[in-house]
Amino acid sequence: MIATSNSPTAVRSEDSHIVRPWQDVTAIGQNEATVLKGSSGIYVKDAEGNSLIDGPGGMWCVNVGHGRREIIDAVVKQMGELSYFSPWTMSAPVTTKLAQRLASIAPGDLNNVFFTTGGSTAVDSALRFVFFYNNCLGRPDKKQIISRVNGYHGSTYLSSSVSGKKSEKAHMDMAEGLCHFISNPKPKNRPKGTSVAQFGDMLITELEDKILEVGADKIGAFIAEPVMGSGGVIVPPEGYFKRCHEICRKYDILFIADEVVTSFGRLGYHFASKDVFGVEPDMITTAKGLTSGYLPMGALLISDRLINNINASTNEYRAFTSGFTYSGHPASAACAMANLDFFAKNRLLEHVRDIAPYFATAMNSLSDLPVVTDVRVVGLMAGVECELDASNPDEDRDCAFASKVDEACQDLGLLVRPIYNSCVMSPPLTITKPQIDTMVSILRAGIMKAAAKQ
């Protein structure tokens, strides 16, 4: 969250040695960043003691809220007992229990848990598993991936190669010939005169056409977020995710649900694929809410079906030669266990399902503002799209405006995540109705303040 120098919450960064994510390298050490010194519940506290509502929930991750004593204590206890074990040759009870627990809450036969260090490494591992799987099955050409424009899947070489945010690829190299991109399923962008349902049909036809064009024998997997997060909270047309899955099954293409954002309560269930969208994927990638961001951890869940197919293959060497020093780290595993305990004890999934309609109504109330041209809400995630002149949209101008809204809201006590021309909200799931009211009224005031300055 970058604040301006005239913002009361802005603190000049003295991080002259930090290269931040997405750093403009001509400006190392010159960024002005809001320095945070504390956090509790849905609030963070800046260096000057101002409390701000954590609208983006960190980076879509602080699902149980900040400062939960039981999570902190569980991590400290675990570190005192066992600070590390080699995941290659050893095991630890806490990691074993976490894998069992994830298998028990995951949809269908997703019973095999490969621990990673975060979301990108979970996606990277999923893609490597696709390559491995098809090598084992004697189909070395079936390795290409289908993904979507504006999908975000991470920042390693492979995960960024299947990410569809063009602006982030300008000066970076991607894995050549790996990925084919199909349309962003954003209903607002549908062709004029087309209903959302017709748009959904068009998207499914496009997926099938792409498979036929490249050849099903060349496509290893389709990867998709159930709801695009970093693409701006894109809620696809009804039935889209399920129909994509059916097409993939028809052509023997693996279906990877990237649930790094949507898992662990964001949509009211531990995993959204099955419970919200009716799909049992072949693989699920998760991270973020798994530990509520208290410690780094991710996971790739793999179906029994895939493991059984590999076991039935004639290939002799079947080791998935992939792994990380910190796979299943005991402190992170203890953190995830305590995080899941918090969910259960506080009936957090039920809370999200109860409060989501209220959140949706509150967010949708912003659509009366002249600059707000689209409000997208599902579960406890929302994107409020702003266009200064809808009859003449200008991407750069509207993106700059979303950043101005962020600045204005910070002055008023709310962190916002500007993504493209949208203000994105994904607050801690513990948020209450009065807190939603406060958050939305600050967002309204911030949009109006930023608009008044145009």
Ligand SMILES: Cc1ncc(COP(=O)(O)O)c(C=O)c1O
């Ligand atoms: C859907 C999705 N996949 C993968 C990632 C990458 O996760 P990480 O930043 O933990 O590597 C993100 C991060 O925002 C994400 O939103």
